[in-house]
Amino acid sequence: MLEKTFYKMMLSKSFPFPVKVTYWDGKSEVYGNGDPEIEIVFNEKIPMSEITRNASLALGEGFMDKKIEIHGNIQKLLVGAYESADSFMRASKFRKFMPKQKHTEKQSEEDIQSHYDIGNDFYKMWLDPTMTYSCAYFEDGNKDDLEQAQIAKVHHILNKLHPQKGKTLLDIGCGWGTLMLTAAKEYGLKVTGVTLSEEQFKLVQKRIYDDNLQDVAKVRLQDYRELGDQKWDYITSVGMFEHVGKENLPKYFADVYKYLNKDGVALIHGITRQQGGATNAWLNKYIFPGGYLPGLPEIVTDIIDSGLQITDMETLRRHYQRTLEIWDKNFNAVRPEVEKKFGERFCRMWDMYLNACAASFESGNIDVIQYLLTKGPSGKTLPMTRKYMLDK
Template sequence: MSILKTALKTIFQRSFKEPIKIIFWDGDSIQFNGEEPKYVVTFNKSISEELLSEDPTLALAEAYMDGDIDIQGDIKDLIISLYSTKDSFIKVKSGILAGLVSKRNNKKDSIENAQYHYDIGNDFYSLWLDESMMYSCAYFKSDEDNLKVAQENKIDYILKKLWIKPGQKLLDIGCGWGELIIKAAKSYGAKSYGITLSEEQYKTINKKIKKENLENQVFVKLMDYRDLKNETFDRVLSIGMLEHVGEGNLPDYFKKVYELLVDGGISLVHSITMPNDGANNIFLNKYIFPGGYVPGVKQIITEIAERGFNLLDVESLRRHYGKTLEMWYENFKSNLYTIRQTKDERFIRMWTLFLQGCAGSFYSGNIDLHQVLFSKGINDNIPWTREYIYN
């Protein structure tokens, strides 16, 4: 057996407890953990020994993207299985990640990183997001909720947590396609402000504002949140934005939020988190979210405490994000014919791996999603219990 085949055998044998079959490029095969395989991994050609030794996760991910590997079986479940095994290759620290990721995203990096991902095109995202174009974890009140309902639930849930009142100024940092700031204005009477680095999102939001006749109540700017000066808000939030800040910029983010809030003002962070220390992911950083960094939940709490905020509420929505990603992937699959009109097979495999891999990562508990609520100074105007969030 060749050195490469021996290395692959060792990697897969250590990484799986469930039945799996490996078929090599020369027709040889090997099977572990039972007679009926749950997964079959077929190598259509050999892969780089050097990259495999430096970073097995990236080597195998790229091989899948390039069609050098085919997988029979549910990729989401495969990822769950990998994270459940102590010696899995997916837990090996990347040997090349440090050279790929900057700990501090400067303003130029932030613009390029945001546009790389979010300006792929509204036509692409509209095929698998719901009608609101909410590209973050939804909130399911029951198994029967569809994606549209769950995303509407999420917006209301966040606005209720913020205890937003008519006439108050609300700022959404990284406002996506603007659904929350429009809802805050229409249903809660807020004066809503949003900022984004994505030109596609900026154009779409302005169209929505005009369509809803909200030009005097909803405002959006194409800018970096760090450039916002000489203005304060009653409420400041970010949804799925903190992951793009970068490890070294976390203190700066919370410092800026403190500066932007009025005394007694309330802020909410809705962010993917790690259960312990923060981390980067080699595949996501290289292909999906350049400059991304998933903070540890304890990092967020520490930053809030050290900045002088008062912590009000912390909630995990891990299962909700797993379900959201499953629904996105089902929409993605059902629109593959249309996607193939403009995207090649490598792109489709990359996004398949992203959507299913992330779903598996949430369900396995490797990553989490937390909503963290905090105030600048004491705020005794919010209700005594959490019941106000659910009524």
């Protein structure tokens, strides 16, 4: 009886629209006025002690293990929870401190491989043909063509650098190589990519040889902190600093400064919380071990302290929301095939991950920002206005 009272307290004010909750004893209640749009079913009781210890971890695992079912739009349900001040996602009585995340070079390698080395074949099933696993850029009315939007994102980043043919570019956390290889083929740059994922490294190597780019492109299976004294004219890093850990953010930007030539330009693209830095226990355990989403003030402080200067910042929150919605649609289209290989629990986990991230961007709980930085006076080698960034 006490635990059901706790559940009612937790759920009754968590959503701005009516929600039906069916409990483990078969009894149901509707919280909110009107016909419920979504139903939450507790097939089993999750101990109150687990929820109060960490709500996101307990409820996330409950969903994975089918102790919880959600009938209706998962993303909408989570957006409601993020936007309701008294919900279990925001109320102070449900917030718990997370253990600090340590990021030695060895730990960073293990963290990256645990996520990206699931296998290239898995990501090929639901990413677009460019194999780009980061926020796309939807322009000119495009809302649904993910491949077009990912290609547009790559050009949007490279155009911001105002790159000059024959110069050099370092891509920190190069993924499957689309950005660096586009820079080599279409912008005439000599490029180097670094990754800690063996699966990504092998595929980028193959793409370099398939496109006969050995003279202008190379990829290293190496920690970005071990690049020595070599310098580049441009640096890009997309979706990378979220993985380095809070304690390593100052060094990350110090290394960007170190690796840039004088008056060099960097475009750093990463998930940022305007409300301040945060971790999430469920995501840390199952999706991104060691992940930390930094706050905007700490990012700006680390940039300034490194010696870099900020030329431009652009938020792409709605673009990432749309990217994730398409990823989830693509994932569910091949879900039976994924389930055969990885099992139902994995599929429920991945579906929740994509929906939770989409909801977090939609609600403004997290953002993604592109930081255009210079080693030297801001914008010294760039055009006077932002118009050049959008010129085709």
